[in-house]
Amino acid sequence: MKAPPFAYVRARELPAVFALLDRHGDTARILAGGQSLMPMLNMRVTQPGVTIDITRLPGLAGIELKNGNIHIGALATHAAIGASPVIRQHLPLLADAAAHIAHPAIRNRGTFGGSLALADPAAEWPACCVALDAQLVLASSAGTRRIAARDFFQGLYTTALQSHEVLSEVVIPVPAAGTRHAFIELARRRGDYAIVGVAALARSQQGKLCQLRLAYLGAGETPVLAEKTSQAFDLIDTFEKALTQAQSTLASELAPAADLYHSAATKLHLARVITARALKQLVQLAQPAA
Ligand SMILES: Cc1cc2nc3c(=O)[nH]c(=O)nc-3n(C[C@H](O)[C@H](O)[C@H](O)COP(=O)(O)OP(=O)(O)OC[C@H]3O[C@@H](n4cnc5c(N)ncnc54)[C@H](O)[C@@H]3O)c2cc1C
DSSP, X not given: OOOOOOEEEEOSSHHHHHHHHHHHGGGEEEESSOTXXXXXXXXXXXXXXXXXXXXXXXXXXXXXXETTEXXXXXXXXXXXXXXXXXXXXXXXXXXHHHTTSSOXXXXXXXXXXXXXXXXXXXXXXXXXXXXXXXXXXXXXXXXXXXXXXXXXXXXXXXXXXXXXXXXXXXXXXXOOTTEEXXXXXXXXXXXXXXXXXXXXXXXXXXXXXXEEEEEEESSSSSOEEOHHHHHHHHHOSSHHHHHHHHHHHHXXXXXXXXXXXXXXXXXXXXXXXXXXXXXXXXXXHHSOOO
């Protein structure tokens, strides 16, 4: 299919974007990497009055360390994040997750901000941002506001972004020294959206995991931070017992919907499998080499 007719404006600066959004409201769509919007237009899932191309806006594609936080501009591409030495050093969870997003051509154009704004529950970046306790910066003609990732995702493809706002950057605190990470996902074929996945972070104290954060993708309408499951590890001493407890608690925290190929029960089972893999990986990383 072909996209319906729509007006197109290439913006050169943020105030021009704000003015267009203020004027057109809900009928405007921001165009970033176009890797989701263009297919949606072609399938006529969306029919915007005006499309505002922000790809040439200056200053929105940076990846920088400032005062203990990593600032990632909304226009940073998936590929740039995966290849960034700053990300590899300070947020290796993101570097690992980037490799799971689609294929190289899509990673070269698709953007961090576009993925977060779209809020596909099976996407990698939203779950990583929840696990890392990221803050999203939303800019408009009224100024900027910050919102925690866990409050930003509100439902299926639904976020706290209002029609006059642009997601301009994401601020992620650098995890404390000694923080371990694991990113595991299952997909039918490499490059497909995940069936289910988990972004995991933990610290280790004397070989025991603590301050565990498990954020799941493909396990509900939004990324899910499984807090009760994480707490099992702080409360129980032996790894095997904690793992059993965590796997039984998961059912009360995840609500995966069936898809064309997997029942909800299968997805929950797979979530337990990847949880075990992630936790074993974190424990191995936490133990000193023999
Ligand atoms: C075949 C295929 C496979 C894919 N597989 C995966 C996958 O495995 N994992 C995954 O995560 N993604 C996958 N994607 C999606 C891809 O990652 C997209 O890049 C991403 O979802 C959207 O980013 P974009 O920059 O292309 O945004 P666009 O397509 O330009 O925009 C997407 C939506 O976000 C809005 N938007 C974009 N930027 C902003 C902003 N800064 N502020 C406010 N609103 C904004 C747009 O208005 C639009 O509604 C796949 C895409 C394809 C075509």
